[in-house]
């Protein structure tokens with residue numbers, strides 16, 4: 001129902017806009033990139049002047065995605081006053097654009113479209129195509145194009161299939177519905193390059209990265225009472241292996257969620273002097289990790305969520321890992337999850 005109501009309105013807004021701005025979320029993943037690049041490709045084919053912004057540089061292994069080289073990561077090259085429409089892709093809240101305050105400041109003039117599948121989405125747009133039970137924002141975009149009778153070429157199909165594959169963790173998590181499989185199959189018919197996607201996304205680890213993972217795995221701890229497993233990536237590891245926190249943690253939580261008979265996993269990363277990031281995964285239908293993430297004002301999906309903790313919040317004379325794990329256990333004891 002939401003598709004029939006909202007997809008044509010969004011199409012109308014796109015047609016009436018002179019200069020849309022596409023935005024992918026910070027620390028971009030396959031879903032935000034795939035969905036926004038499918039739209040970018042559509043704009044390009046229809047000679048629609050547009051820009052595409054992402055505050056962080058996409059990882060190199062997404063370089064096979066058509067038009068990815070056009071993404072602007074330097075905010076100085078964007079002038080919001082030049083745009084009359086903003087399409088925000090795969091962001092549960094507007095702050096995930098990295099420029100949320102600036103966008104909200106122009107909300108009276110600038111039309112905002114929010115296309116997303118995060119359960120915690122707060123409907124910040126003038127038009128909101130938010131479908132929490134969709135496997136991915138790419139799945140939503142597929143239906144958006146279908147309802148508006150827009151044909152997909154092989155480039156758009158490759159982009160959309162990328163987000164479906166990454167957000168379902170290669171068709172393994174609970175988002176992998178019959179609907180999602182049928183859409184993937186249609187994308188193949190439309191020429192999506194599966195070999196390119198699988199090859200680029202699943203064979204991208206380097207030796208140093210795996211050595212760091214080895215260290216992180218050796219620190220795994222098990223909480224018997226609540227049946228979860230956790231580990232940490234420390235600043236010292238990042239320095240020793242000369243990696244950024246993103247490079248080190250990329251794919252780690254998803255890999256750990258392959259552990260059998262566990263309710264959920266938590267990876268705590270000491271990103272820098274000021275921030276600790278938590279990443280939570282579950283494969284169990286009975287567990288909702290977004291409830292745990294909300295303990296620290298984080299968010300995401302039932303199956304995959306995250307949060308950030310400012311180190312200056314941790315005032316007690318206690319190790320930061322214990323502080324966070326104890327807070328999680330306290331919440332679980334109150335059985336609020």
Ligand SMILES: [Mn+2]
Nearest residue numbers: 031090137167
């Ligand atoms: Mn997504």
